[in-house]
Amino acid sequence: MIIKKINMRHMKMTMKNSFVTSFGSLQEKEFFLLEVFDENGNTGWGESAAFQAPWYTEETVQTTLHMIRDFLVPLLLNKEISHPDEVNEIFSPIRKNNMAKAAIETAIWDLYAKRTNQTLGQALGGNTDKIAVGISIGIQTSTDKLLDLVHHYIEEGYKRLKVKIKPGYDIEVIQKLREAFPNVPLMADANSSYTLDDIALLKQLDDYQLMMIEQPLASDDIVDHAKLQKQLNTPICLDESILSLEDARKAIELGSTKVINIKIARVGGLTEAKKIHDYCMEKGVPVWCGGMLEAGIGRAHNIALTSLPNFTLPGDTAGSSHYWEKDIISPEIVVIDGFIDVPKGKGIGADPNMKVIERFMLDMVVFE
Numbered sequence: 230m231i232i233k234k235i236n237m238r239h240m241k242m243t244m245k246n247s248f249v250t251s252f253g254s255l256q257e258k259e260f261f262l263l264e265v266f267d268e269n270g271n272t273g274w275g276e277s278a279a280f281q282a283p284w285y286t287e288e289t290v291q292t293t294l295h296m297i298r299d300f301l302v303p304l305l306l307n308k309e310i311s312h313p314d315e316v317n318e319i320f321s322p323i324r325k326n327n328m329a330k331a332a333i334e335t336a337i338w339d340l341y342a343k344r345t346n347q348t349l350g351q352a353l354g355g356n357t358d359k360i361a362v363g364i365s366i367g368i369q370t371s372t373d374k375l376l377d378l379v380h381h382y383i384e385e386g387y388k389r390l391k392v393k394i395k396p397g398y399d400i401e402v403i404q405k406l407r408e409a410f411p412n413v414p415l416m417a418d419a420n421s422s423y424t425l426d427d428i429a430l431l432k433q434l435d436d437y438q439l440m441m442i443e444q445p446l447a448s449d450d451i452v453d454h455a456k457l458q459k460q461l462n463t464p465i466c467l468d469e470s471i472l473s474l475e476d477a478r479k480a481i482e483l484g485s486t487k488v489i490n491i492k493i494a495r496v497g498g499l500t501e502a503k504k505i506h507d508y509c510m511e512k513g514v515p516v517w518c519g520g521m522l523e524a525g526i527g528r529a530h531n532i533a534l535t536s537l538p539n540f541t542l543p544g545d546t547a548g549s550s551h552y553w554e555k556d557i558i559s560p561e562i563v564v565i566d567g568f569i570d571v572p573k574g575k576g577i578g579a580d581p582n583m584k585v586i587e588r589f590m591l592d593m594v595v596f597e
């Protein structure tokens with residue numbers, strides 16, 4: 230296939246509820262939709278993940294635009310590509326900027342799957358027709374509010390509950406959750422808010438049978454995580470620290486992590502995500518699919534990836550209605566009893582809802 234044209238739509242959507250982490254609060258989600266066209270007019274869709282501010286990784290909405298427009302598109306247009314795995318190689322002169330790369334790469338995967346008459350899940354090697362999902366709950370203004378929300382999501386059937394913790398909002402919160410819900414599959418995500426100085430505090434978490442603690446220490450660390458894991462019974466799951474297969478290999482070899490949260494955007498696309506998945510499977514390390522508060526296109530990519538066999542733990546892919554009044558794809562993503570059906574249509578298996586997309590679009594640039 231030859232990429233002849235790319236439509237890049239700048240979107241701005243308001244989330245139903247603001248999402249609060251140890252870094253701050255997010256309610257307005259800005260992102261890009263990448264629509265790639267091949268020589269026959271077939272299309273594929275991708276969604277960028279970087280937030281407006283660089284708190285999760287160093288990328289932002291504006292760096293995404295800069296990278297895609299000034300570096301990635303010129304490398305890609307009019308190149309002959311026989312398989313999406315080659316896109317990584319084409320983008321290799323550009324360091325990191327994984328979220329910008331993933332926005333285009335995922336669109337090419339969708340296009341490729343459609344051209345070859347497969348679902349995206351099949352194209353990636355997935356073999357399941359439904360996935361179990363959990364939900365990630367942001368920091369709340371009171372513990373009572375958090376308890377109510379957890380109760381609500383358990384009733385809705387989510388298969389695992391993830392709560393955010395940070396210094397000063399941790400042990401007491403987890404203790405109360407455990408008292409109220411003794412058997413629910415529960416985990417905590419610290420988004421890099423602790424250091425090794427907090428080891429005594431983090432060890433107290435071992436009393437609460439958490440499935441895992443996600444990214445307790447620095448976002449670029451794997452050494453201290455290995456030290457911490459030696460002293461903790463609770464498994465560590467790395468998120469921010471893992472940007473590539475090489476990062477995953479090193480973290481697993483060092484004993485820094487027992488589980489990996491794979492986010493397509495953070496690792497630069499579906500090819501790298503699949504490589505990490507395959508490596509973890511070989512090493513007996515379970516993985517799950519993380520989220521970036523995506524709209525429907527990004528969410529559809531997450532679902533296809535989660536259909537791979539080593540995604541044995543429920544991820545963060547909640548249903549469309551958890552985030553949006555109206556999602557940008559049709560049909561929207563629905564969670565029933567904690568499961569999402571992997572779509573049977575070709576590619577991502579959902580159609581972009583152009584009416585909704587136009588309503589939330591700020592502008593569009595065309596590259597050809």
Ligand code: OSB
Nearest residue numbers: 285365420519520521522523545
């Ligand atoms: O650390 O997994 C994270 C949201 C934004 C940035 C980072 C994270 C998250 C979440 C929610 O935990 C994921 C989602 O619901 O899409």
Ligand code: MG
Nearest residue numbers: 418443444468
């Ligand atoms: Mg995380």
